[in-house]
Amino acid sequence: MKTMFRAVAILAVSLLLGGGIYFVVQTVSPPTTPLPDAVSAAAPTGKGLGAGAFSRVNSTVSSTTQGESGQVPSGTAGYGGRPLKAGNRLVSVVLVVGKFLAVSLGVGALKLALDNIGERNKSRANQRQNIMS
Amino acid sequence: MSSNDRSRTNLFLDIVIALVFLLAMTPHITSIPVHEWMSIAFGVVVIIHLVLHWEWITGIGSRFFTHLRNEARLNFLIDVVFFVALVVIMVSGLAISKVALPTVGIKPAFSIVWKQVHRISAEVALIIVGVHCGMHLKWIVQNAKRYLIDSLRSIARGKVSTNQLSGGKK
Numbered sequence: 051m052k053t054m055f056r057a058v059a060i061l062a063v064s065l066l067l068g069g070g071i072y073f074v075v076q077t078v079s080p081p082t083t084p085l086p087d088a089v090s091a092a093a094p095t096g097k098g099l100g101a102g103a104f105s106r107v108n109s110t111v112s113s114t115t116q117g118e119s120g121q122v123p124s125g126t127a128g129y130g131g132r133p134l135k136a137g138n139r140l141v142s143v144v145l146v147v148g149k150f151l152a153v154s155l156g157v158g159a160l161k162l163a164l165d166n167i168g169e170r171n172k173s174r175a176n177q178r179q180n181i182m183s
Numbered sequence: 184m185s186s187n188d189r190s191r192t193n194l195f196l197d198i199v200i201a202l203v204f205l206l207a208m209t210p211h212i213t214s215i216p217v218h219e220w221m222s223i224a225f226g227v228v229v230i231i232h233l234v235l236h237w238e239w240i241t242g243i244g245s246r247f248f249t250h251l252r253n254e255a256r257l258n259f260l261i262d263v264v265f266f267v268a269l270v271v272i273m274v275s276g277l278a279i280s281k282v283a284l285p286t287v288g289i290k291p292a293f294s295i296v297w298k299q300v301h302r303i304s305a306e307v308a309l310i311i312v313g314v315h316c317g318m319h320l321k322w323i324v325q326n327a328k329r330y331l332i333d334s335l336r337s338i339a340r341g342k343v344s345t346n347q348l349s350g351g352k353k
Contacts, residue, residue, distance in 0.1 A: 053234055056233075056234045056237045057231075057234050060230050060233045060234065061230060064226075064230075064266075064270050064273075067267065067270045068270045068273060068274040071270065071271055071274050072274050072278070075274075075278075075296065075297065075300060078296075079294060079296035079297070080296070138211075139211050139212055142209055142211050142212070143209050143211075143212060146205060146209055146309065147205060149309055149313065150309060150312065150313045150316075151313075152313070153310055153313025153314060153317060154312075154313040154314070154315075154316035154317040155317065155320075156313075156317065157313065157314050157317025158316070158317040158318075158320030159317075160317075161317060161320065161321075162320070162321070
């Protein structure tokens with residue numbers, strides 16, 4: 051019962067926070083407007099950088115990008131658009147795992163070094179106190 | 184639950200969380216449907232993780248502005264930022280969902296802003312999860328050695344001894 055209450059409390063906090071974030075971003079971001087039928091019909095469906103983006107948009111697009119069929123934000127290729135090559139996929143995995151390992155090992159090593167310095171200082175202070183007394 | 188059992192549960196759950204998080208960070212590999220459903224499952228596992236650490240969260244949270252070690256305060260701050268980043272990832276992910284939400288009949292309109300928010304919050308969360316793991320690296324190494332490496336060694340030894348016994352019987 052206690053565990054259930056805790057889980058519900060965490061979920062409630064997440065939902066409140068999420069709702070607040072959704073409200074803020076929706077208020078700040080430009081409104082999404084549906085594409086005119088003529089534009090969506092003329093959207094490229096074959097090869098090309100814009101093809102994947104238009105197929106994903108599914109006849110609605112942000113007003114900021116209307117009429118900019120050639121400008122697809124970086125990182126969208128391969129994410130629902132053109133599939134990435136095997137080599138590029140490997141690079142993306144290595145980047146994610148590499149970043150995670152570099153940060154965690156770096157912070158871990160730094161913390162270990164700081165802990166050691168702290169311990170050394172503490173033992174020195176103890177020694178001094180013993181000598182003084 | 185004894186202290187050893189709790190440490191073991193925490194370790195295995197944390198390994199699962201880390202692996203699922205890293206997999207969810209590579210949608211090029213997993214494909215979008217797997218990425219979306221895995222991320223929703225990840226949210227559930229994170230709630231379990233938070234429930235398991237409830238005493239620590241409430242204990243540190245109640246003493247945050249009074250007497251507390253700086254390390255614990257820093258850990259709490261990192262965890263709060265990580266939690267907020269995860270919520271932002273979830274909300275922005277649902278806002279640009281192509282599989283999970285349409286399955287339940289909701290079709291969100293595509294928005295470049297939500298996509299950018301999703302990408303940036305994911306990058307921030309990856310760095311914060313690295314810092315979080317780095318801050319607990321000593322605990323991770325100690326418990327991984329105790330519950331993973333030592334148990335694997337004992338299993339290997341057991342297999343060797345049973346092999347020797349069965350070989351002897353033959």
